[in-house]
Amino acid sequence: MLAAAAGCTAHPTTASGDLSAGTGGTATAGASDASTALPPSPPYDLPLPPVPACDAVDVSLVVDPKGPYFDADSRIALGDFLDTLTERTGATVRVLAGPARPELPLATCPLPLGDDADGPVFVWGRDFVPNPAARDVLDCVLDQMLELPDAADGEAAMFSGLLFPILERPDWPSEDAVALSILLAAGDDEEANMYARSGLAGEAYVRLAGGGDRRRVAVLAVGKDADELPMFAHTASERSEYAEGADLAEILEDFTDAAEATCRDHDLPPPPPPPSGCTGIDVLFVIDGSYSMLDEQNALRGVDGPPVFAEFTDVLLAELDEVESIHVGVVSSQPGDVSFHTHMDQPEVPPSPATDCGLDPAVPYLVAPSPTFAEDFACIAATKANTEEYTAKNAADALATAPTGFLRDDSVVFVVMLTDEDTQEWLEGVTRLEVRDTLLEAVGGRLDRLYVLSVHGDPGTFEAPKTVCGGPYGTAVPARRLTDIVWSLREQGSTSDVCAGDLAGTFDDVLAEVVRTCESFVPEG
Template identity: 25%
Template sequence: MMPLRSSLSCVAALAVLLVACGDDGRANTSATAGSSVSTISGSTGETQSPTSSTGGLTDASSEPVSSSEPPTTSGSTTDAPTSSSTSGASTTDATDSGVSASTGTTAVGPEGCKQVDFLFVIDNSVSMENEQTALTMAFPGFIDTIKNTLPTSDYHIMVADTDAEGRCAPGICTHSTCQAQMKYACKDIFSECDTTRGAGVVHPAGEFASNMPCDFDPGKRYLLGEDLALTSNFQCAAKVGTAGNGSERPMDGMVEAVSPALLAPGACNEGFLRDAAILVVTFISDDANVEDMNTAQQTYDAIVAAKGGDVDKIVMLGLIPGDVGCGGGGKHWADMIALFGPRGIKGSVCAPEFNTFFQDAVNTILDTCVINPG
C-alpha cells in the first residue's frame, strides 16, 4: 500500500458502473464521448469541475460473466497520474508515493482510513444487460487502483439490486426473463435473503444473470478485500441479470442495505457496515421515472444515520440519466447526490465506458480516507 503523508499525491483511476434504459420500452442511448462527471455542491446544487486525470485505468482483460460461469481473470492496472486533491489536501510529487521501483508494490502508511465498505446498487431491470457487462469488465482496474492508492486493503464489498419484487419464483415464471438456464430462477432453491431488496446478492438468477451461487465466504453476503478470487466473485454477483421488477428503486435499495433490519445479528447483511470504515456507495440506473419510495432527503438522512451522523465518512457515486448527458428524468437522484456536497459525484449512465468516471472519483475516495484516519 502507498504511504500517505500530510501532503498527498492523489492518484486516480477507476472502473465502471452501469445501467441501461428503463423497463418501459425506452431505447438504449450511447454517448459518443467519455463519461460525464460532475461534483455537486450540496448547498447550491452548482456543478463543479472535478479533479481529473488523463491516465489510469485500461479496459479489463477479463471477459464478461457468462450465464453459466463467472470469469476468473483479473484486469491489469496502469500507472495512475498525479493530480490535485478535491478536498484541499496538499499534494506531493509522484516520486514521494512510496511505490517500490523494483517491485511496484506499496507500503501501508500510518495516515488515512483503515477500513472501507463499498456498496454497489445495480439496476436489475430488463434494460440492464450491457451495463452489467460493462461494470464487470471495469471492476478489476478499479479495485487494483484502489489497492494501489488507499492506505488500507481492509475492504468489504457488497452488491445489492433495485428489485422491488422479482418476476421469477416457483409458480410464477411466465415472463421471458425467467427462462434462462432451464428456468433456473424458478427453482425452489433460494433463501429469503436472495429475494430481499437491499440484501447482498450472492445467488443472482434470471436472464443474463450468473445463475449460480457465487463463491462467497460461508454466511457472508459481502466480499473481503483479502479474497484471492475477489474479481471473479464480484463479477459473479454483479451479473444480477434482468429479471428484476420494472419498478427500479436504487435509493430504496441502498437505504435498505444499510438499515438496522438488514444489519442486525442474524440478518442478511450482518457484519457488512463497520463503524470505523468510510462508506462508498455506487448506484446505477437509467429509469426516467420516479419509482423510489424514499425521497432524496430521506435517502440522505438514512445513509448518514447509518454512519452515526458523520457525513464526512460517505462518498456517493451515481451513474444516472438526466442533465449529465442522456435521457430524461433522474432529477431525484441528482438531488440526493448533491446533498453529499463535494463527496457526491454524478456521471452519465449513457457513457460508452465508466473508467473515466471512476478515475475521477478515486480522488474523492482518497481524500475521504485521508480525513478519516483509523
C-alpha cells in the same frame, strides 16, 4: 517591537541614552537641536478601527406571496437581521428582493445610498452602519409584491425566483461578494419541472453566485413539510439551513452566526488533513437489473473487456497503504431487494446451485484482495430485476440493514448506483430527504465517512436541462431525483453520465475522491 509593528522605523539607543542618528553621526539625549529631538510617541493605546470581515455580502430575498411574511413582525425581523449582519461584518450589504414568481416584475422603490434609481438592488448598509432608510425600501418592496396582479395565485417558484435574477443581471451578485439567499415559502418549491429541482438549483446557485466555491454561499430556506427546500439547502453549503416554524425572528437570529461566519471565513485556506485515515473501505453496489442494463452490467463485470471494478480495487489498495481490505456487497434496484446477493441473477432468478457465486451465506459480501475477486464480483454483480426501481432507497436501506461485519468502525463507505432510470421510491411517498437521512444514519451521521457515486442519465444543468440520452449502452432518462440526493451530499457525492459509455473512465475520475475520503477520515475514539 511596538514601533515596528505599527509600521514605524525603530532607532536604536545606547545604554547611556544616546540616540543613533544614522551613519552621519550621533546625538546626545537632551540636546537642544530640534533635528535630533525624539518624535512624539504615537497614541498606541487608542483602539484600531474595525476591519470588515469581508468586502461585500449580497442578499437575495425570495418571498412566496402566499406565505405569512408580510406582517409587521416579519418585516421587523428581516430588518433586524440585515442590521445585525451589517453591524457584525462591516461589509457592504446589498439586497435584491423579489416574489417567488419570476414572471412578475421586481419592485422598483426609492433606493438609498445613491444606488441605481431604476434597479431593484439597494444597499442596506456599509462600514458597520445600517442605513436608516433601508427599512422603508424593504417595506416598499414587500408592499409592491402584494400589489402585483395574481401575486398569490399559482405555484411558488422559489428556485426560479432566486436564480432568474442571477442569470439576467450581470451585477448580481457582484464577483467579490459573499452570496446569501433567504427563501421564505408557505410550503415548498412547487414548480416540479425539469430544471427547477433541488440538485440542479443548488449546483447552479453555488456555481453562479459563489463561483463554484461553497464557502462563499449560505442559504436560509423556510417552509412547511418541505422536501425540495431542505435538499436545496443541503446542496448549497454546510452552513446553509432549513427551518420550519411561525417565529421568523427566532429563525433569522439562529441563522445570523452562519451568515457572519460565511463572510468571515469565505477565503480561508482549507485545514490540513488529519494525521489519521481509514483502514478499510466498504463498498455497496446498487445495480439496476432491468433488461436494458445488460450492456452496463457486462462492462462493470468485465464480460467483454477488462474487469473495470476489480481493477479499481487493485488501484485503491495500491494508493492507500493503510487499507487492509475492501468489502464489497451487491443489491439490485428492485423495491425491497436489500439483502446482499450471493447468487447470480438475483432477485428475479431464485438461488440455486447453478447460480451460486460461492459466498458463505453468513458473510454475503466479497473481501479484497483475493485471487478470485474479479470472477466473484462478475458473478454477484449480474442482477436481474423488474422495471420498478428504488435505487436510492435500496442503497440507504441496504446500508441500514447491512449484514454483521460488513460495515467496520474504521472504514469509509463507498456507494455506487448504476441505472438508466430515475429512482422511484416517491411512488410509496418516500421523500429524498428521508433517503438522505437514512444514508447518513447508517454511517453514524458522519458525512465525512460516506462517498456516493451515481452513474445514470445526465439531467443537465438548471439553465440547460437534458432529456433522454443515448450512448454505447443504449438510452437513459435523466435521473433528476437521484441527482438531488447525491448532490445534497456536496463534496461527498458525484454523478456520471451513463450515456458516455465509459465506466472505466468513471472509476478513474472518482478514484481521487475515494482516496481523499479515506485519508481525511478520523475513526471514532
